[in-house]
Amino acid sequence: MKNLFHLFFFFACIACHAQGYQNPVIRGFHPDPSICRAGSDYYLVTSSFEYFPGVPLFHSRDLVNWEQIGHVLTRESQLKIKGGNIWGGIYAPTIRYNDSIYYMITTNNSDKGNFLVYTDNPRGEWSDPVWISQKGIDPSLYFEEGHCYMVSNPENAIWLCEIDPKTGKQLTESKRIWEGTGGRYPEGPHIYKREGWYYLMISEGGTEYGHKVTIARSRNIEGPYESNPANPILTHINKNAQDNPIQGVGHADMIQAHDGSWWLVCLGFRTQSGQHHVLGRETFLAPVCWNKNGWPEVNGNGTVSLDMKNTKTLPQVKLKDTSDQNFNGSRLGVEWNWTGNPIKENYSLTERKGFLRIRGSANKLDDFNCSPSFIGRRQEDIDFQATTKMQKEGNGNAGITAYLCPSAHYDLLISGNKLKIRYRMGMLLHEKEICKIPEGTVHLRIEANADVYTFLYSPDGIHYTEAGQMDTRYLSSETNGGFTGVYLGLFAEGKGHADFDWFEYMPLCQ
Known part of the structure; x- marks a missing residue:
């Protein structure tokens, strides 16, 4: 009987490791993922562009299930940014862990460029910015034997220097180390070391349908770097992925798990309604193996799938849902963002207990380079339902919005005593x-759904009437450009305020 129990336990463990998972592992607008490990804890950050707080921060124990534990940039002293600019703000962060300190380095395209912050507790406060002189975007750090190296991409190539991570002082001259394989916009560089080789992994082709990940290596961190003859190691531009619902994969980071296995996180977008995407670029996960010649191979064929059911994984550790939909706390849940630095007096969770009060202002959703009275959370699913209960005071506007940018949003609102769709x-x-x-x-x-947004209203929360529909593609990145995705938001414009009792977001079966 004892042997039978051990046999059952053995096969149960195999099943646990081989249960697979579903991509994306972080849904909705979460691009440019970067990952680090501290023991058996994994931390991941993504770009945030015009939104505040900046740089969403996630924790996992298994690389599949992620809990958002906050943001890295939570103070205006860390992040000065205006809203209404889907090209501005925080680009491509990198997170690294070294000697019990966590570092996050990134670019504020709306401020002074490249900077890093650090902490000994990723769930707590991070330092004020330490500004870096080497230009380019997508900076990354590599630590080795007391040295801290930085790479970024000025002049359409990857450049390397050594820095002091606590002061930002550049300790060596910047050196051009690789230009990639010829694809446009070589960016997103990361350095790793394995079996005596320094590996330099980058993205090329632009963060669109031609995106790809390439890699080179050298025995010396300063090069020269030899390009992998099998580049790219990840792309969906080829025939084998032409019908894949995930497109634009690239901008990747690798990690060796605590069991010795290797993994890659990358961005990609899910297409809908005729090769459009509205969710933004999301975070996907793929296994990595090293071939006999010492080069990494991603998921066997250089692609990722929605259903990774045959993939062996770490033992699954389910994490709690940290979203707050009832506005009963002393602060908003970590899923909520403002566009740009918020005008704080326009928001209150205390003036009416259990409600979020948003005061209108002269800034409207249509206005560029400002911060309207708006909070939003990412649309995470192609098929979803989002509902709020609100009461408005004054002659201004207030309501709910599917918002991409000032020039692309759909709004269901109360104006005076009239319900309008805009x-x-x-x-x-x-x-x-x-x-x-x-x-x-x-x-x-x-x-x-994939094709339309439908707007509905109800006086009692039971019987809903349709107010209108609009095509999803007019909120897509293909139509409007930019680097973000659709937010589902609550807003007020003009004189008066609105009290929101709750906000409920739920995916619908596809």
Whole structure:
């Protein structure tokens, strides 16, 4: 009987390790992932561009299940940024762990460029910025024997220097070490060391459909670097991925897990409605093996899939959901963001217990380079439903929005005592009155599928009436450009305020 129990336990362990997982592992607008390990704890950061707080920070024990534990940049002294600019703000962070200290280095494209922050507790406060003189974007750090090396991409190539990570002082001259394989925009460099080789992994081709990951190696960190003859090691530009619902994969980082296995996180986007994407670039996970010639191979064929069911994984460790949809706490949940540095007096969780109050201002959702009275959370699913219960005071506007940028958003709002639907598409603006709304609360809802957003309202939260529909593709990155994805937000414009009782987001079965 004892032997049978051990046999059962053995096969149960195998099943646990081979249970596979679903991509993306972090859904919605979470691009440019970077990862580090401290023992059996994994930490991951992604780009945040125009949104505040900056640099979402995640924790995992198994690389599949991730809990957002906060943001790295939570103070205005760390992040000066204006909203209404999907090209601005925080680009491609890198997180590293060395001698019990966590470092995050990134670029603020709206401020002075490259900087790093550090902490001994990633769940706590991080330092104020330490500014770095080497230019380019997508900086990364590599630590070895008391030295800290930095790589970034000025002049369309990868450059290396040594820095003091506590002061930012550059200790050596910058040296050009690799230009990539000829693809445009060589960026996202990371250095690793394995079996005496320094590996330099980058992305090329631009963060669009032609994105790819390439790698080179050298016995000396300063080069010369030899390109992998099998480059690219990851791309969906080839025939073998032409029908894959994930496209634009690239900008990757690698990690060796505590069991010795190797893994890669990368960005990609899920297409919908005729090769458009509205969710932004998301975070995907793939296994890595090293071939007999010492080069990494990603998932066997250089692609990633939504269903990774045949992939052996670390033992799964489920994490709690940290989202806050009821506004009952003393602060907003970690999933909520503002565009740019917020005007803090326009938001309150205390003036009416259990409600989020948003005060209107002269700044509107249409306005560039400002911070409207808006909070939002990422759209994470192609099919979803988002609902809020609100009460408005004053003559201004307030409501719910599917928001990409000032020139691309769909809004269901109360204006005075009238329910309106409003569509902003570039220079085109359409606004339609739906009905009069009696005083009191109203429920507003957005539902979506691959092709349309549907807007609904209800006076009682039970019986909903459709207010209008609009194509998803007009909120896509292909239509509007930029580096972000759609947010589902609550807002107020003009005089008055709105009290939001709760906000419920839920994926719908596809």
